[in-house]
Amino acid sequence: MPLGVDETSDSLLAPINTLPDDACLPVEESLMNSTSHANDAAYFPSRGAATIQGTQSFRLNARRVEQQFIIDVAIPALPVQPDYKFPVIYVLDGNGVFGLVAQTFGALSMGPGGLPPAIVVGIGYAIDETVNWISRWLALRPRDFAPTVDKVFVEQARAIPSFFGYADDIEIGRADHFLAFISEELKPFISARFPIDSNDQTIAGISLGGLFAMYVLLNQPECFNRYVVGSPSLWWDERQMFKHEEALASRVSDLPVRLFLSAGALEEAQSPLHRMVSNVDEMATRLHSRNYSSLKLTHHIFSDETHQSVGPATISRGLRSVFLA
Numbered sequence: 349m350p351l352g353v354d355e356t357s358d359s360l361l362a363p364i365n366t367l368p369d370d371a372c373l374p375v376e377e378s379l380m381n382s383t384s385h386a387n388d389a390a391y392f393p394s395r396g397a398a399t400i401q402g403t404q405s406f407r408l409n410a411r412r413v414e415q416q417f418i419i420d421v422a423i424p425a426l427p428v429q430p431d432y433k434f435p436v437i438y439v440l441d442g443n444g445v446f447g448l449v450a451q452t453f454g455a456l457s458m459g460p461g462g463l464p465p466a467i468v469v470g471i472g473y474a475i476d477e478t479v480n481w482i483s484r485w486l487a488l489r490p491r492d493f494a495p496t497v498d499k500v501f502v503e504q505a506r507a508i509p510s511f512f513g514y515a516d517d518i519e520i521g522r523a524d525h526f527l528a529f530i531s532e533e534l535k536p537f538i539s540a541r542f543p544i545d546s547n548d549q550t551i552a553g554i555s556l557g558g559l560f561a562m563y564v565l566l567n568q569p570e571c572f573n574r575y576v577v578g579s580p581s582l583w584w585d586e587r588q589m590f591k592h593e594e595a596l597a598s599r600v601s602d603l604p605v606r607l608f609l610s611a612g613a614l615e616e617a618q619s620p621l622h623r624m625v626s627n628v629d630e631m632a633t634r635l636h637s638r639n640y641s642s643l644k645l646t647h648h649i650f651s652d653e654t655h656q657s658v659g660p661a662t663i664s665r666g667l668r669s670v671f672l673a
Contacts, residue, residue: 416474491520569600
């Protein structure tokens, strides 16, 4: 049974990352030991996986997705009033992006004029680390982040499964189930354990995670108040998100959210068929043209950034934009 999980229910028992009492030694003793035992590998036992200071980690069984998730929670170090309610930032691709967002937000909240103290929640997969966990992570993303099946993507993924992490046992295009998990299971889980402001919720996603964030914005925008969207895969399934945008415009007269929408300027040349920059530009133009009076949209193309490098810039600029602009 995985640590922290009650096998008879979906409830969580405890955080899964704890340190022993002797996890840290005084600096002087540590230096002395490193000198006198320099050739004694057994003297330096592993303390387990590294963790980020001020974070907790949980395992959560999702009924709507039939998947166990690792939920990482970063709690602000800054003191707050006893009755303070924390905004919450939900981070997609928690296996790879949680640390970036948690530490970036922590730095941006320091000093005068900084971001308000907030709780950062990473949504990652509980993956057996004895297997190729990156490949499995890549295979799960189109299941949860994509609203439909992209036949071209599937053909490419099957041709190069080692690159795409494709697996035939994973059904693609179940973003609606993943959104239901967040709304019906994860949000109540967080609100039951932390003093949060349920009216101040942010979602941050990049690439396929950005596609999912746009899917939420265009279908259930009320789920979040702030959206940080970087390099979204708007090419997915013959640009389905543009049809979703048209449908949204036909049924709402306003869009009361803060949206940061970005891409790296070099992404277009990396993959011309995906039109990463052109699609982001077009989506921003369409949203502007709707004249939603309550929409606060910031659209930015980062110069000299690729699809792989633009993530940190997106998170830093995006968080400042949706919280301070």
